[in-house]
Amino acid sequence: MNQKAKITAIVKDNLQNFLFVLPAVSIFCIFYIYPFYKMINLSFYDWRGIGPMHFIGISNYKELMGDNLWWDSIGHAGYITLIALTFQNALAFALAWACDREIRMKRFYRMVFFIPPVLSEVVVGLIWNWILNPEMQNGQHIGLLNHLLYNSGFPQLVHDWLGDPKTALTTIAIVNSWKGFGWGFIILLAGLQTIDRQLYEAAKIDGASAWKTFTNVTIPMMLPVILVVVILTILGCMQVFVLILTMVNEGLVNHTDVPVTRIFSAMQNTNRFGYACAEAVIFGTILVCVSFITKRLTDKAKQA
Amino acid sequence: MAKSTFTHLFLMTVAVSCLFPLFWMVRCAFMTNETVFVDKAIIPHHLNFGNFAIAWTKGNFAVFFLNSVIYTVSVVMGIVLISSLAAFAFSRLRFPGKNILFYMFVAAMMIPLPGSFVALFVLMSKLHLVNTRFGYILCMINVGLSMSILLFKTFFDKMPNELEDAARIDGCSKIGIWWNMAMPFARPAIAVIVIFNSLNVWNEYILATLLLGDTKLMPLQRGLVVFQGANSTDYPVLMAGLTMAAIPIIMVYLFMQKHIVKGLSSGEMVG
Numbered sequence: 001m002n003q004k005a006k007i008t009a010i011v012k013d014n015l016q017n018f019l020f021v022l023p024a025v026s027i028f029c030i031f032y033i034y035p036f037y038k039m040i041n042l043s044f045y046d047w048r049g050i051g052p053m054h055f056i057g058i059s060n061y062k063e064l065m066g067d068n069l070w071w072d073s074i075g076h077a078g079y080i081t082l083i084a085l086t087f088q089n090a091l092a093f094a095l096a097w098a099c100d101r102e103i104r105m106k107r108f109y110r111m112v113f114f115i116p117p118v119l120s121e122v123v124v125g126l127i128w129n130w131i132l133n134p135e136m137q138n139g140q141h142i143g144l145l146n147h148l149l150y151n152s153g154f155p156q157l158v159h160d161w162l163g164d165p166k167t168a169l170t171t172i173a174i175v176n177s178w179k180g181f182g183w184g185f186i187i188l189l190a191g192l193q194t195i196d197r198q199l200y201e202a203a204k205i206d207g208a209s210a211w212k213t214f215t216n217v218t219i220p221m222m223l224p225v226i227l228v229v230v231i232l233t234i235l236g237c238m239q240v241f242v243l244i245l246t247m248v249n250e251g252l253v254n255h256t257d258v259p260v261t262r263i264f265s266a267m268q269n270t271n272r273f274g275y276a277c278a279e280a281v282i283f284g285t286i287l288v289c290v291s292f293i294t295k296r297l298t299d300k301a302k303q304a
Numbered sequence: 305m306a307k308s309t310f311t312h313l314f315l316m317t318v319a320v321s322c323l324f325p326l327f328w329m330v331r332c333a334f335m336t337n338e339t340v341f342v343d344k345a346i347i348p349h350h351l352n353f354g355n356f357a358i359a360w361t362k363g364n365f366a367v368f369f370l371n372s373v374i375y376t377v378s379v380v381m382g383i384v385l386i387s388s389l390a391a392f393a394f395s396r397l398r399f400p401g402k403n404i405l406f407y408m409f410v411a412a413m414m415i416p417l418p419g420s421f422v423a424l425f426v427l428m429s430k431l432h433l434v435n436t437r438f439g440y441i442l443c444m445i446n447v448g449l450s451m452s453i454l455l456f457k458t459f460f461d462k463m464p465n466e467l468e469d470a471a472r473i474d475g476c477s478k479i480g481i482w483w484n485m486a487m488p489f490a491r492p493a494i495a496v497i498v499i500f501n502s503l504n505v506w507n508e509y510i511l512a513t514l515l516l517g518d519t520k521l522m523p524l525q526r527g528l529v530v531f532q533g534a535n536s537t538d539y540p541v542l543m544a545g546l547t548m549a550a551i552p553i554i555m556v557y558l559f560m561q562k563h564i565v566k567g568l569s570s571g572e573m574v575g
Binding site for chain 1: 308311312314315318319321322323325326328329332341342344386387389390392393394397398399400405408409412414415416417418419420422423424425426427442443445446449450453478482503506507509510525528529532539542543546549550553554557558561564565568
């Protein structure tokens with residue numbers, strides 16, 4: 001009898017404890033697990049959002065393999081990511097390196113560099129869309145950039161930056177870097193500040209040049225942090241979407257499409273829900289693979 | 305000396321490039337449709353203060369702004385309550401399936417799910433939650449959940465057992481311990497979670513587009529795009545709207561800077 005009462009008490013206690021996680025687990029199951037399952041499930045159907053669903057096996061995936069616009073869009077996102085990995089992260093590292101010492105106005109710089117990242121993509125996209133405006137009125141350039149180029153003696157550089165398929169993607173990639181470098185800067189600066197100053201002192205005593213110190217002390221110590229920034233950059237930039245939506249007019253779609261815009265338009269413009277899900281599954285798989293590989297590299301770097 | 309001048313020049317150039325576009329936005333918000341295209345002076349010759357009023361009333365920004373506040377406050381409060389309760393249980397209480405459930409949340413943070421919004425939309429239509437505030441709030445709570453649970457748990461794990469035991473002897477219930485001891489103990493975590501989720505909800509666009517088609521329910525980011533689509537040439541009013549969307553988040557950032565830096569370095573350790 002006593003035993004039984006004890007067991008009942010334990011069961012009751014466990015149930016009570018489970019109530020603590022119940023809200024989180026139910027929200028998670030409904031809004032994360034179920035859509036995850038549904039996304040994979042729908043990718044095997046031909047479905048227009050309403051009406052009958054036709055099971056078509058892997059037809060969506062077969063069609064996707066030959067869909068050039070889709071693979072182009074991955075290439076576009078890859079290009080934006082590449083610019084971010086090189087230009088943006090090099091800038092972030094250089095700035096962090098410059099701020100990692102006794103320097104006046106350090107707090108001001110740190111404050112300012114993180115302002116673009118806290119702004120929304122809509123705000124950033126629309127501001128730059130206005131600055132890059134290609135039109136003219138009364139012989140004057142409306143957009144600030146073209147106005148500055150024209151009046152500072154570079155009239156040959158005046159250009160429809162977002163309207164020309166040749167420059168649109170690069171312009172977007174640079175604005176994307178403008179918005180993003182602050183993240184890398186803050187994380188890299190935090191990493192640089194954890195490096196033991198004595199290492200630098202020791203290198204100095206050994207007569208190592210500034211460049212030698214940089215390549216032999218700073219870079220190896222920073223490798224894990226750098227790889228974290230790399231992984232965040234890849235995941236963030238591959239999923240760029242709103243920036244493109246707010247910067248580019250619809251006429252250029254095929255030149256500036258990225259995977260998320262493709263998924264969006266498959267769903268909203270052509271009502272092909274199954275196809276959109278197949279795109280989402282492939283894209284998600286690619287991202288998981290990339291972040292897994294980078295994670296493995298991080299672990300290896302940490303061991304070394 | 306020369307070297308430090310060069311460093312400052314470099315840092316200053318980047319700093320100006322960060323600030324100038326924002327200055328230009330605010331500047332253009334004070335112009336009229338006639339002057340904005342031709343007057344390129346740093347400080348415009350005629351200042352026009354009417355654009356903010358126009359945006360606020362005719363541009364519907366009063367509604368958008370209020371909606372953004374409602375969504376941000378309710379989502380952040382929801383995340384703090386729900387994730388701290390769960391993290392408290394994961395850290396301090398016993399129940400079957402605890403580890404599996406916890407690793408489920410950790411895994412969710414590792415696996416990026418771009419495009420799961422398609423299936424989410426399908427689900428929301430089935431539940432009749434499209435075009436409701438409640439539906440959008442629930443979806444956004446889910447977005448911030450995993451990260452917050454993880455952060456709360458690392459704090460609750462550090463809470464000394466003696467504290468908890470003493471409270472229990474005094475007859476404090478589990479809920480009491482969570483609210484009176486664990487939550488105050490995790491105050492730094494709460495700060496980080498509040499800031500990052502506020503930024504995230506205030507700036508969110510994709511789900512707002514999918515789920516909220518009704519103008520009365522739209523948050524600022526969605527409202528801005530709608531406004532731009534309808535009045536594509538009314539730049540001064542658009543810039544006034546952008547300013548209204550940007551200022552609150554910049555203010556929050558300036559006041560909370562310290563926590564953001566801390567949060568980023570701790571987030572980096574988690575990842």
